[in-house]
Amino acid sequence: MPVNIQWFPGHMAKALKQFKANLPKVDIVFELVDARCPYSSINPEIKKISKDKPHLLILTKSDLADPKMTQRWLHYFRHHGYAAIAIDSKQHVKSGKIAKAARQILGGQLEHRHQRGIKSNNVRAICVGIPNVGKSTLLNQLVHRRAAQVGNTPGVTKGTQWLRSGNGLLLLDTPGILWHKFQNQTIADKISLVGSVKAGQYYNDDVALYALKFFRNHHPDELAKRYRLTKADFNLNDVDLLLKITKNVGMRDDYDRASLRVILDTRKEKLGRFTLDDVAKVEA
Numbered sequence: 001m002p003v004n005i006q007w008f009p010g011h012m013a014k015a016l017k018q019f020k021a022n023l024p025k026v027d028i029v030f031e032l033v034d035a036r037c038p039y040s041s042i043n044p045e046i047k048k049i050s051k052d053k054p055h056l057l058i059l060t061k062s063d064l065a066d067p068k069m070t071q072r073w074l075h076y077f078r079h080h081g082y083a084a085i086a087i088d089s090k091q092h093v094k095s096g097k098i099a100k101a102a103r104q105i106l107g108g109q110l111e112h113r114h115q116r117g118i119k120s121n122n123v124r125a126i127c128v129g130i131p132n133v134g135k136s137t138l139l140n141q142l143v144h145r146r147a148a149q150v151g152n153t154p155g156v157t158k159g160t161q162w163l164r165s166g167n168g169l170l171l172l173d174t175p176g177i178l179w180h181k182f183q184n185q186t187i188a189d190k191i192s193l194v195g196s197v198k199a200g201q202y203y204n205d206d207v208a209l210y211a212l213k214f215f216r217n218h219h220p221d222e223l224a225k226r227y228r229l230t231k232a233d234f235n236l237n238d239v240d241l242l243l244k245i246t247k248n249v250g251m252r253d254d255y256d257r258a259s260l261r262v263i264l265d266t267r268k269e270k271l272g273r274f275t276l277d278d279v280a281k282v283e284a
């Protein structure tokens, strides 16, 4: 059975409501997407709900993605009217890079604010994105945690907790988690493979089969090396290839456990860096 693409948790409504309530308090929305599937992990609802609110697309986990593809995706998004940057939270993310991008987007607004006599040069932002995309990691890095809350900042709505980062960035302390309403099965497979769908909402073998199809087409050498596959094994169909891997990793006929192994290996970079979304296909 495929990933349950109807899956849309009950807390989605609450999260959406909270995100909408927070929007008037911020100058800009930082939407985080996974650099391994940046096109599939965008949540179209976010731009729709935020309407005219300035928006910065942040491709997270770029250390796990194919660097050439990340550059292509940045180019694609910029060409399609998005402001976009890529980050790698394994390295220390500098607030300067994000603050600079935000100030560039907000340029006119900040100037206008200044002309109206508002001295504050702070940029208030909310991070939002699908589960597991790296929202908390980024927040923690940007505020070095100990800086923590700056609740009584003048002009800041009472009850809202802000985290002060460097370079005049104020970040809402609770990132918005917005679940994905999958448009199709392939998107569901990709999002599941990178770890943004709760285990139990998909079948391991379906997602592993999707992964095998991708790696045999795009990274056959890594796949062969990891699972000791021969050239002849590549003539097997996907299901038989999974069975072969099951044997090769010593799991006899427990292909469900082997499927989980493939999924975890993929996430842990054991098959190398990869990007599931292909710019050429989207543009075609």
Ligand SMILES: Nc1nc2c(ncn2[C@@H]2O[C@H](COP(=O)(O)OP(=O)(O)OP(=O)(O)O)[C@@H](O)[C@H]2O)c(=O)[nH]1
Pocket (backbone or CB within 6 Å): 060, 061, 062, 063, 064, 087, 088, 089, 090, 129, 130, 131, 132, 133, 134, 135, 136, 137, 138, 177
């Ligand atoms: N390699 C790598 N791992 C990252 C990066 N950013 C986050 N992670 C890892 O991704 C996992 C999820 O990160 P979180 O920051 O908890 O993600 P989140 O979006 O806050 O997750 P939810 O609370 O479920 O919405 C953690 O294991 C992080 O260590 C990154 O840039 N590179």
